[in-house]
Amino acid sequence: MLEILFIIVMMIFLFGITIFVHEWGHFYVAKRCGLVIEAFSIGMGPALWKKEIDGIVYKIGAFPIGGYVSLPQLDPAGMEKIQGDNDEADRDTLPEVTPAKKIAVAVAGPLCNIIFALFLAFIVTLAPQQEFASDTGVFIAGVESDSPAAQAGLQAGDEIQKVNGNKVSSWYDTRVECLLGGGEAQRVDLTVFNPTEGERTVQVDVNHPDKSAILMDGVYEAAPCQILQVVPDSPAEQAGLLADDVLISINETMIQGTEHFIEIVQGSKGEEIQLLVKRGDENLVVPVIPEYSEENDQVMIGIQFGGALSLPWTLKGNPFEQIYSDGSSIFRLLKALVTPSESKQAASGLGGPVAIFTMIFISLQMSMITAIGLIRFININLAVLNLLPLPVLDGGHICFALWEMITKRKVHPKVVATLVNVFAILLLTAMAFLSWRDVDRNWNVSRFFKKAPFEEVETVIETEQAEPQSAE
Numbered sequence: 001m002l003e004i005l006f007i008i009v010m011m012i013f014l015f016g017i018t019i020f021v022h023e024w025g026h027f028y029v030a031k032r033c034g035l036v037i038e039a040f041s042i043g044m045g046p047a048l049w050k051k052e053i054d055g056i057v058y059k060i061g062a063f064p065i066g067g068y069v070s071l072p073q074l075d076p077a078g079m080e081k082i083q084g085d086n087d088e089a090d091r092d093t094l095p096e097v098t099p100a101k102k103i104a105v106a107v108a109g110p111l112c113n114i115i116f117a118l119f120l121a122f123i124v125t126l127a128p129q130q131e132f133a134s135d136t137g138v139f140i141a142g143v144e145s146d147s148p149a150a151q152a153g154l155q156a157g158d159e160i161q162k163v164n165g166n167k168v169s170s171w172y173d174t175r176v177e178c179l180l181g182g183g184e185a186q187r188v189d190l191t192v193f194n195p196t197e198g199e200r201t202v203q204v205d206v207n208h209p210d211k212s213a214i215l216m217d218g219v220y221e222a223a224p225c226q227i228l229q230v231v232p233d234s235p236a237e238q239a240g241l242l243a244d245d246v247l248i249s250i251n252e253t254m255i256q257g258t259e260h261f262i263e264i265v266q267g268s269k270g271e272e273i274q275l276l277v278k279r280g281d282e283n284l285v286v287p288v289i290p291e292y293s294e295e296n297d298q299v300m301i302g303i304q305f306g307g308a309l310s311l312p313w314t315l316k317g318n319p320f321e322q323i324y325s326d327g328s329s330i331f332r333l334l335k336a337l338v339t340p341s342e343s344k345q346a347a348s349g350l351g352g353p354v355a356i357f358t359m360i361f362i363s364l365q366m367s368m369i370t371a372i373g374l375i376r377f378i379n380i381n382l383a384v385l386n387l388l389p390l391p392v393l394d395g396g397h398i399c400f401a402l403w404e405m406i407t408k409r410k411v412h413p414k415v416v417a418t419l420v421n422v423f424a425i426l427l428l429t430a431m432a433f434l435s436w437r438d439v440d441r442n443w444n445v446s447r448f449f450k451k452a453p454f455e456e457v458e459t460v461i462e463t464e465q466a467e468p469q470s471a472e
Contacts, residue, residue, distance in 0.1 A: 011360045012064070014375050016042060018113070019067040022382060025112030026069040026105055033101040036094055038070035065353050065431060073097045074105065074397055075420060099405035106397040110383035117326070117383070120376035121319035127369040137246065137278055138174050139222035140192075141254040147218025153202040154219065155194065156254055162191035171221055172312055176332075178206040178215060179349055180342045195276075195283065210348070210441070222248070223257040227303050234302020239275075239288040241303065246278040258305050265290050266299050313377035315369065322373075326380035334384075352434025358442065391419035392427055 019042055027040050041047075043061025050059030061067070073094055138160040143150045160168060163177035181188050186206050193199045206216055215221075225247040230236050247255055250264045251274050265273065268290055275286045290299045314325045336346035351359075356378065363371040389395040396419070404410045439445055 007361060007364045010364055010371070011357060014360055014364075014371060015064065015357065015378075018116075018375060018379055018382060019043075019064075021112050021116045021379070022109040022386070023067045023069050025108035025110075026071070029108035030069060030071055030105045033097070033105060034095075035071055035073050035097055035101070035105065038072060040069050042067045044068070071105065074102055075416065099401040102401035102404075103398050106394040106401070107387075109394055110386045113379040113383040113386075114323070117323055117376045117379040118319050120372050120379070121322040124315055124322060124369060124373050124376065125318060127315070137248070138168055138171055139248055139254060140219060141222035141256045142220040144218035149204050149216050149219045152204045153200070154190070154192065154204060154216075155197075157194045157196075157249065157252065158192040159194065160190050160192050161199070164189050165191070171215075175209065175215055176349075179209060180336045180345050182206050182208070182345060183341060208348070220256065222254045225255055225258050225261050225305050227305065229304040231302035231304070234300075235288050235291050236302040239286050239301075241275075241277065241286060241288070241301075242279065244279075247275055248278055248283070249276040250274070252276075265301060268299065270299055311370070311373070313373050315373045322376065323380060326377045327384065329377075330381050330384045350434055352431050352438055354435045354438035354442070358438070390423055390427075391416070392423035396420070396423070 023040060023042065027037065030037055037056050039057040039059065041057075041059045041061050043059075043064050044066055045062040047059040048062055050057055052058075074097075140154065140156055140158045140160070142156045143154050160174055162168060163174055164181035166177050166181070168174045168177055178186075178188050186208060187203060188206055190202050190204055191199065192202060204216055207214060227236075227241060227243055227245045227247070229243055230241055247261060249255055250261065253264060255261050255264075270290055270292060272287055272289045275288055277284045277286050288301050290301045292298070293300045312329065314322055316322075317325070333346060333349075336342040339346075359374060360371060363374045386394040387398075389399045391400075400411050400416060
């Protein structure tokens with residue numbers, strides 16, 4: 001119970017600090033530029049707590065879905081009804097602010113998220129190596145002989161390298177590309193490779209994640225084993241195996257996980273085995289002769305395994321590589337949303353606040369470093385999304401300021417107010433819809449609101465009429 005409580009507290013803290021960093025960036029630069037600041041809020045809606053200091057209201061809103069810094073010189077008509085219970089100042093008497101200062105204030109929030117993400121990425125680099133998730137390749141352990149995938153030409157031992165021409169390096173990447181590129185028919189072109197037949201393209205049917213947890217019917221995903229450490233003077237060291245090598249197969253049998261690997265080694269009874277090893281971008285065949293260990297009473301080759309996690313975000317590379325990976329993921333999604341052939345599938349994969357909190361909760365259960373990697377990923381996403389040129393976002397304020405800078409004319413306050421409020425309502429509506437969909441995906445609550453088919457209702461009525469009535 002205490003562990004779950006700690007996870008919930010940490011979940012709220014980690015998400016809250018992301019919002020705080022963003023809004024603090026706006027707040028700090030606005031104060032340095034001399035802008036009037038009415039309120040600094042973490043959370044939206046009515047205040048659960050608030051305190052006024054030097055004319056600025058600091059508060060915590062009832063709804064933990066964002067935050068804001070109320071700056072009347074950027075938003076002349078205000079958003080009091082959406083933001084909460086702010087007191088509107090006399091905005092007509094406020095001094096003018098230059099477009100350059102407006103842009104600086106708008107950019108400051110996303111910039112602080114990026115700086116904070118770099119700090120978190122640096123923490124990830126200090127984590128023990130076994131916590132890192134590696135792009136170990138996308139290997140297929142087995143294919144049922146009577147499955148559509150087998151008929152299409154997919155084989156055990158194939159490595160999936162591309163989906164519809166887009167490179168993939170993990171099963172997570174593969175699932176995303178299959179979702180985006182599957183279309184109405186949920187069919188994709190896979191570029192696969194194995195040492196026997198080389199590279200080829202096969203067309204296979206894939207399942208939508210809402211309908212099945214299995215990506216391709218009859219296809220078993222391999223879980224490659226990554227070497228964390230090689231025992232000195234062991235058969236593994238003598239054979240030339242190295243830390244970070246990924247074991248793909250033994251004697252042409254695809255490895256389905258560490259337990260499967262150990263089972264095959266035990267079955268070798270000390271005879272030489274042929275390991276297919278992935279080292280960087282190379283695939284190597286390494287012969288190893290296992291030895292019996294009296295201490296452990298089993299046949300061993302002398303390696304320790306590390307964990308290779310399949311996550312939407314990376315836990316490897318230097319800080320800049322991590323940030324690049326995070327940015328690439330969000331830009332891939334944005335590209336899909338504006339691509340007619342992918343937009344419907346991309347929209348179906350979007351998540352809202354419920355999905356974010358669920359991901360944080362799960363990552364905290366895995367490890368603290370996994371959660372830190374996720375928060376880094378969320379910060380980059382928040383930075384990129386806020387720079388989109390929509391009136392309610394920072395990118396919208398930048399566009400208004402650029403218009404003023406170029407034309408020497410300000411956008412009329414009523415136009416700004418109308419656009420900002422309309423897009424704010426649209427954004428809140430979208431968040432509410434995504435939250436409902438996330439809840440329904442997790443707990444299938446929509447089943448309580450569905451009416452029984454007419455035939456079922458009619459059958460029930462007939463059954464009730466046929467039952468004998470008891471005397472009173």
